[in-house]
Amino acid sequence: MKCIITIELGTNGIRVFAYDLSGRIIGSMKGHYPTFHTEPDHSEQDPEQIFITTLYVLKNILNEYIHPKKYEVASICFSASMHSVLAVDKNGNPLGYAITWADNRAKKEAQELRNSSLGKKLYEATGTPIHPMSPLVKIAWIRHNNKERFRLTSKFLSIKTYIIHQLTGEYIIDYSIASATGLMNIHTVNWEEDALQYAGITANQLAVPAPVFTAAGKLKKAYQQSLRLPAETKILIGSSDGCLATLGDGIIKGAEKASITIEDSGAVRVMGSTVLKDEQMRFFNYLLTDNCYVSGGPTNNGGNIFEWFTRQFGEFTNPFDMENSMQQLMEEVDNVPAGSDGLLFLPYLLGERAPIWNANARGAYFGLNIKHERRHFIRATIEGILYEIYSIGKTLGEQRSINSLSVNGSFGTIPFCSQLIADIFNKPVWVRQQFHSVSFGAWLLSATEMGIYKSLDDAAQPVELPNVFRPNKQHHAVYADYFGIFEKLSTKLFDEFEAIGNLQKKYAHSNKTLIYDNP
Incomplete structure (x- = not known):
């Protein structure tokens, strides 16, 4: 009997599924790894920790579900979140942590490029909006702000490319992850020369783009032995999580x-x-x-924002039971009316991408009055996350019938x-x-x-x-009224978002200086 293994390298963890050839799930497992926010606007992950977690979860699912039942693994297909950047040296060793999609440190580079004629040209060529999420501007930030790291870098990789290289020795990137870098021309399916020049790199410093069906060579012998997999097991480079979620639906x-x-x-x-x-x-x-x-x-700002809310305001009977604590909070909102009695939440705790594309955006509760209780904050938080989703869908509806x-x-x-x-x-x-x-x-x-x-x-x-x-x-009519205010606040506060972000940086720097100067 043959089976297919899928590996998703997500933002906060890895998910591994095993399917038979009819699409029935044989088994699944997941593992977690942290994201480090060492400074304002920084979001990084340890690539070695991700790789070790990947091996651990993959080996466990093979040993528990696949090998005992004598399944033959026909292929292992990868997916991953987009926009990650990992600098490696000439030997493939990481030069520091990987920078994730949520990292906003390249705000200055993104804003300048977005407002230029080059930015518009690159958007049309690559299909990637100009924003700090983009590896294009992340690499430019490294070039301008970490010259030694930039000098030592042999290649700039996505996390998925790094994991596949560890397993097979191949530097390869699928078209969908490549097209999310801001560096690939989606019309010619080649690295875009203007983007390379802006970033200050050559095509040789990037992985080789390939169709999503491409097999990335054979597993290294050490992993063939450790995972008890034959050399002919296909390692498919797969696609991005977003593209595959759309296909899977x-x-x-x-x-x-x-x-x-x-x-x-x-x-x-x-x-x-x-x-x-x-x-x-x-x-x-x-x-x-x-x-x-x-x-x-x-x-x-999706489910991570409600997790943040739960960590701050939830009641944990088990300190590690996030899902149960989130569910308990949701049970409190049954008797809160649609619209949370006028309490609105802007969920921009990590800046924002579509549709406002403002890395300086910040979170805020608006409309608070003396009668609001915790249950109103719970519902307003959920509604705010979904208002933001609606704002994207509303904008998308201008282009496509949905x-x-x-x-x-x-x-x-x-x-x-x-x-x-x-x-x-x-x-x-x-x-x-x-x-x-x-x-x-x-x-x-x-x-x-x-x-x-x-x-x-x-x-x-x-x-x-x-x-x-x-x-x-009836609920839709209520939400339509409140969304109008949500939408206006999201754009009216642009100047204030930037001002408070600048103050945060100013005083964070001052506090560091005081700490260092006063042993």
Whole structure:
């Protein structure tokens, strides 16, 4: 019996699934690793810790579910979050930590480039909005602010490329991750020369772009022995988590349907044969396969924001039971009306990407009065996260007709949240409980590579999401009124967002100086 393993390198952890060739889950496991915020706007991860966690979880799932049942692993397919940058030396050793998508330290470079004619040209060529998330401006920041690290760097890699290199010795990057770097021309499918010149690097300092079906060589002998896998096991480079979540929800080219992901971060996406063109540079256009683009907008602030709220204000009967503590908070809001009695929350704790593309954005509660209680804050926090998702969908609706939605991700598929999404969007929302769209998208990709399906469109056609949430018209009317204020606040506070960010930097620096000067 053959099986397919999928590995998702997520923001805060790894998920490994095993499927048989009919798409049935044999088993799954996950592991976690931290993100370090050592300074304001910094978000970094230890690549070695990610690799060790990957090996540990993969070995456990093989030993528990695969080897005892005599399954033969036909392929291992990777997916990963986008926009990570890891500098390595000539021997492939990391030069410090990997910089994640949430890192905003390159704000100055991004703002200057975005306002230039070059920025507009690069957006049209690469499909990646100009923002600190982009590896293009991350590399430029390293070039300007860490000259020694830049000098020693032999290659700039994504986390997924680094993990695959550790396993196989190959430096390779799939088209979708490559097209999210801001360095690849999505029309010619080559590294864009103007982007390379801006970053101050050559194409040789990047991995080799390849189609998502590409096998990245063979496992090194040490891992063949450790994992008890044969040399012929295919290591598919796969795609990005966003592209595969869209595929896993059954979204096909031309469908009048959008896919919403709310995990740690979030996004609203559509799939088509053409890119979305936008003078304001608000949308991404990432290449999945030839003439197939996943387009939409991402938010920095998804389920991670409610986790933050839970850590600060939840009641932990078990100090490590985040899910149960989140559920307890949600149970308090049943008797809070839609709109939280006028309490609004701007969820921009990590700055923001779409649709405002403002790395300086900050979180805020607005409309607070003497009658508000903790339960209002809970509901307002959830509503604020979903207002931001709606703001992306509303903007996307200017370009594509969207009649229904699918929702995936551990936060988005909580029934309370799925119903709120339906109410806010005023559209039906389709979900499948206990279903992981990213891993299933990776299985569809692997099954297509094996010839089980003729194409990814054929693979996505039979996908069914059986559960539907219908919108409550009265609640929608309430949310429409409050969203108008939310939207205005998100843009009216641009100057104040920047000012308080500058003060934070000023006094953080002052405090460090005082500490260092006073042993």
